[in-house]
Amino acid sequence: MPTKELRLKPIDSNNILKSKVYDQLKAAITSMDIYAAETDTKLDERRLADELGVSRTPIREALMLLEKEGLIRMIPRRGAFVVRKTKREILEMICVWGALESLAARLATANASDKEISGLRETFVSLDDPNSALAAIDEYSERNIRFHQSIIRLSKCELLQDIADGLFLHMRAIRSHSVKERGQIADSVVEHVHIIEALEKRDEVLAEKLVREHTNHLSEHVNKHVTWVE
């Protein structure tokens, strides 16, 4: 729609090769099934350079960024390898994530608008329809992550979002392996509802408590059922 004052979009000067390669690699790594491969997958700089049609320089820059994010590990003179998280590391991530999200919930009760909180319901309301069978489990996982990301966002704390995004990145990678039973999902959804209700009541203590318990449940679940690693 035309406006009176001219609206100019902020040009993304980040349109440099480094960023493009970084995005591509990140997407590729997170979408691949790390734990399916029996051998460590190595990222060959020259091969990547050839495939992406750029020189090795932007590749190396992107790889270094990915290493700092913990997605890959670079061994001097050996190469870059996709990192497989250990069970211990996964549990640590859930633990830290719980602390961050419970803080986010507390902040959200103060900083989020009513509309934003009620918007959370839409995020997962369609989960209640019983037609979705196991086929929808993958979609549930994605929606589940988005729900938690939303809470983080409602805290209006940018630093929180940055750190949490880094964690979610890894959670996404192990998501497909998480053994989800039907009952587990149902329980999870109920807990989500309770969290939203606590936020709506602006009950910061309750919201924080519920989020922490929710995370603890996930932690126990992973601890019990995840055996495909380590």
Added chain:
Amino acid sequence: MPTKELRLKPIDSNNILKSKVYDQLKAAITSMDIYAAETDTKLDERRLADELGVSRTPIREALMLLEKEGLIRMIPRRGAFVVRKTKREILEMICVWGALESLAARLATANASDKEISGLRETFVSLDDPNSALAAIDEYSERNIRFHQSIIRLSKCELLQDIADGLFLHMRAIRSHSVKERGQIADSVVEHVHIIEALEKRDEVLAEKLVREHTNHLSEHVNKHVTWVE
């Protein structure tokens, strides 16, 4: 002491230029007084390369790592600039830090040994001697940070340490500007003692609560007294 089986230290294969440059730059940035300079300090790649006696490649690699850590900001075709944190960002850091450290305190009550906890007392016991005047304030700040780092360490959660280290990095940078009165320090020390006592009693709820309150006090203090930024 000589042992039966030969003990070999893990050779630091990270001894590559990239890491050296990274360490140098990080130390230089954190030790400099960012907020004293009236203009944004720019990091010239070629100048740095000349001064450190290496080519631009390791310099750029190190700069990129520093950018991801939030210490500098790279603007395409413009250069790298040391980041000055806004007051809002500082408060956010304290907020997140509080959540992480209160989690750490909770974990520490379960994972830390009695010896480790009692070791915390030594960290700041000399603060009680009254001879140290304002001259020791700088040392207090450093010791203060080390105390909090110790708590994080006692949680035995590596991820927690990684994230917290990133935050402490920035805290160190603003430390020298934090207006510390004598009374403020005394209060702080008392709170530290209470935190240690809670840890010794293995009272996870109390320890977590005290750490959070301690952080909140710092947050309020900064919010009130820090006016030299933004």
Added chain:
DNA sequence: TCTGATCTATCTGTATACAATACACACCAC
């Protein structure tokens, strides 16, 4: 046949050359 060493190929780490872009200053037009 197995162990060990040497040699080679390949890949990474570093340096440097080249290209593109942004800022600054000067010059010109109005």
Added chain:
DNA sequence: GTGGTGTGTATTGTATACAGATAGATCAGA
């Protein structure tokens, strides 16, 4: 005098060349 354009310089982004190291293979010796 002011504003705009154009060129020059300096600095970053990208590509490539070179050096060093590692892993695997081949070969010799027991």
